[in-house]
Amino acid sequence: MDKDKRSSAPIYEMLEQYKAQGNTSYHVPGHKNGKAYEDAPREAGFLGEIMEYDVTEITGTDDLHHPEGVIREAQELAADCFGAEESFFLVGGSTAGNLALILTVCPEPGMILIVQRNVHKSVIHGLMLAGVRAVFLEPEMDTLSGLAVAPAAETVQAALAAYPEAAGVLVTMPNYYGMGSDLAPLAQACHDSGVPLLVDEAHGAHYGQHPALPAGALMRGADGVVQSTHKMLSALTMGAMLHVQGPRIDRALLRQRLAMVQSSSPSYPLMGSLDLARRLLHSRGPEAFTAGLAAVDVLRRGLAELPRYRLLQPAAPLQHTAGGYATTAGSDTPPLRGAAYTTQDPFKAVLHDGAGVLGGFELQRRLEAKGCVPEMSDARHVVLLFSLGSSAEDAQRLLHALREIDEEERATRGTQWGAADKPYVSTENESAAVSAETSSQIQEHHVIHKQDGQAKLIANANVSTWNIFNRELFSDPVPFSLKPVSSGDMKPKRLADSAGEIAAEMVIPYPPGIPLLYPGEKITESVCLRLMDLANGGAKFQACADSALQHIMVYNKKKGGED
DSSP states (O other), rough: OHHHTTOHHHHHHHHHHHHHTTTOOOSSSSTTTTTTTOOOHHHHHTTTTTTGGOOOOOOTOOHHHHHHSHHHHHHHHHHHHTSSSSEEESSSSHHOOOOHHHHOOSSTTTHHHHHHHOHHHHHHHHHHHHHHHEEEEOOOETTTTTTOOOHHHHHHHHHHHHHHTTTOOEEEOOOTEHHHOHHHHHHHHHHHHHHHHHEEEETOTTTTSSTTTTOTTTTOOEEEEOOOHHHHHHOTTTTTEEEESSSSEEEEEHHHHHHSSSSSSHHHHHOOOOHHHHHHHHHHHHGHHHHHHHHHHHHHHHTTTTTTTTEEEOOEEEEETTTEEOOOSSSSSOOTTTTTTTTETTTTEEEEETOOOOOOOHHHHHHHTOOOOSSSSSSSSSEEOOTTTOOOOHHHHHHHHHHOOOOOOOOHHHOOOOOOGGGGOOHHHHHHHHHHHHHHHHTTEEEEEEEEEEEEEETOOOOTOOOOOOSSOOOEEOOOOSSOOOGGGGGEEEGGGGGGSSBBBBEEETTOOOOOOOOOOOHHHHHHHHHHHHHHHHHHHHHHSSSTEEEEEEEEEHHHTTO
């Protein structure tokens, strides 16, 4: 596609023309190009000029659900930019894309879909709407951070072999922390079985757009990919895209499903922002990320002078030599065999207090008090999001706040932190020596550290908001439906006393919105302890009756399937 075409923004340009024409509106919306607020200057100032672009489906503006003009052209440009065969604008966020994909590949209730266990709540809602029987895949876990990533290719292959009737496989990549791995083996496993690989790439819309960024899911063979263009790129909130390629997804049915789950009156300013976000990438190319990556570099260099704070990153890759393996950071050699993740989004700065004094929730509160607002936190980590809109000044302000917090803690506690507290990254030989011991203990929230040259396990170092470990590669099929649980079939139970009960509600720490419990699942001792840790640490919960999670709804014994 020629450069002039890539530099166009059909929807935005149409909106500019519409505004310039000065037509009188005899159609919705009711604010009449913002005139309803002419006598309310304060409100008009808040809304600004946006209402002048807030049109509807009239002559010349096209129709999102049957595009023939500027919207069709804008979506074709998006497909070219992101490497898809066909792209669809989403005005309901990645949620709408996840719902539509599931409803497309599972058009009949009772179908089996193989799903990564730690998925966003929108995927669960899609399973409910489609009446799916979900086979949950156990994710790989990074033992150093205690965080779950995606399932291994071997896990996907085993599940497909056990359930050859499955309609497809759905995974999340990258996760909320920017952690990822190569999707190509998963795509190959799916295609060998004749089913599509669906990827919730909400946090990876920028992937593949710069050499310093990981490859995108489409580049690695995924069939359907959902991206939140508003998260890591520059669209308005709720702006997202769905990209498809290959013959394994029914495009006509997908269009119908998208019309079902999205508004019939989509926001034109929102679609215009998607158009402009794409144009920014298309016209500037990798250069669009120069300032943001420079800001990340400033942060990394600054953190090197603040040894208290640890930055999440994959273990250094290993290079095979005559004498064994040697670490070669920054090389193109394969990563540590068995590593749970091999790529880290440079724009996701995931920090924790190496001294173990400040938990993630507390560190977030301290940063917010200094005017630095993180994306999220868990009991150990704080996630700070940079993007193509970030600057070196942003990084400097964050470093200043972290330095002040460190100084305040030193004054209060009189503690010095040095290199001895640095999280331990093992070599392959050391990893093999301790793997049998750590594999079970990591389930209880342990993290490997190195002190005085010795590998040690530090208890309760981390409680992620989205780890569930059932110690099995995949589950039996779990039926989902829209049928609510009757109030007579459940009762509240103190969370501290809930181990062994059957959950009657979904429990979702937010962010990131990854369910830790589904209705019908047994509450194990480890899950109970994890939920208590999160509740005590200040995590916020959705979907459950008690948002503070002091109590949890469980099935009555006779209704929950147990005596």
